[in-house]
Amino acid sequence: MLFFSYFKDLVGQEVTVELKNDLAIRGTLHSVDQYLNIKLENTRVVDQDKYPHMLSVRNCFIRGSVVRYVQLPPDGVDLSVRNCFIRGSVVRYVQLPPDGVDVDLLHDAARREARGG
Amino acid sequence: MPTKCSMKLLLNYHCNLFRTFNCSMATTTGLESLVDQIISVITNDGRNIVGVLKGFDQATNIILDESHERVFSTKEGVQQHVLGLYIIRGDNIGVIGELDEELDASLDFSKLRAHPLKPVVH
Numbered sequence: 001m002l003f004f005s006y007f008k009d010l011v012g013q014e015v016t017v018e019l020k021n022d023l024a025i026r027g028t029l030h031s032v033d034q035y036l037n038i039k040l041e042n043t044r045v046v047d048q049d050k051y052p053h054m055l056s057v058r059n060c061f062i063r064g065s066v067v068r069y070v071q072l073p074p075d076g077v078d079l080s081v082r083n084c085f086i087r088g089s090v091v092r093y094v095q096l097p098p099d100g101v102d103v104d105l106l107h108d109a110a111r112r113e114a115r116g117g
Numbered sequence: 118m119p120t121k122c123s124m125k126l127l128l129n130y131h132c133n134l135f136r137t138f139n140c141s142m143a144t145t146t147g148l149e150s151l152v153d154q155i156i157s158v159i160t161n162d163g164r165n166i167v168g169v170l171k172g173f174d175q176a177t178n179i180i181l182d183e184s185h186e187r188v189f190s191t192k193e194g195v196q197q198h199v200l201g202l203y204i205i206r207g208d209n210i211g212v213i214g215e216l217d218e219e220l221d222a223s224l225d226f227s228k229l230r231a232h233p234l235k236p237v238v239h
Contacts, residue, residue, distance in 0.1 A: 020211075021236060
């Protein structure tokens with residue numbers, strides 16, 4: 001849902017979609033759907049000499065499953081990070097303030113937990 | 118009324134359009150606007166198939182009439198293999214492009230040389 005909403009807000013912007021077969025298509029984002037299928041208008045292939053396969057195509061529908069990257073306009077993204085989401089599986093340490101932890105309480109709780117309490 | 122994601126495509130020329138019933142989304146990129154238009158399909162195995170879109174469903178399975186495959190090679194010009202009435206399974210579809218017939222007519226396919234498209238690697 002999050003990326004679907006994000007792309008909906010990007011409608012009208014010029015983007016470059018790189019596909020999983022290395023083809024890159026530049027165009028104006030016309031619409032997006034729940035599968036993140038993308039419709040582009042005014043399309044042109046990035047390397048037209050290498051990929052003349054779409055020379056006569058000006059509007060296209062790109063199936064979400066073949067998208068590798070969607071390159072956004074440089075000023076279309078808010079780069080100042082104020083809040084962020086960190087996936088739990090990549091965390092090594094969480095450093096806590098020294099006086100924010102009651103170590104004895106934590107020790108007891110950990111022992112209890114280890115015992116199967 | 119058929120359920121969503123079913124492969125029950127009707128094989129006559131008046132194809133029904135299947136919609137999911139949880140469509141509370143404002144933006145739906147249907148392929149409705151392309152029905153009865155000439156389209157250029159890029160498949161996951163790197164083929165380019167051109168034909169008239171007759172029908173589609175939510176899984177992007179499509180019915181293509183009067184279709185032909187355009188084979189690009191570096192040694193000779195573009196070859197066209199006539200295919201006829203085809204169903205292409207949505208799993209295998211990468212791009213569906215609206216073919217501009219004027220632009221297409223202005224291309225000299227015998228002079229075009231290109232490597233075939235690469236297959237899609239997930």
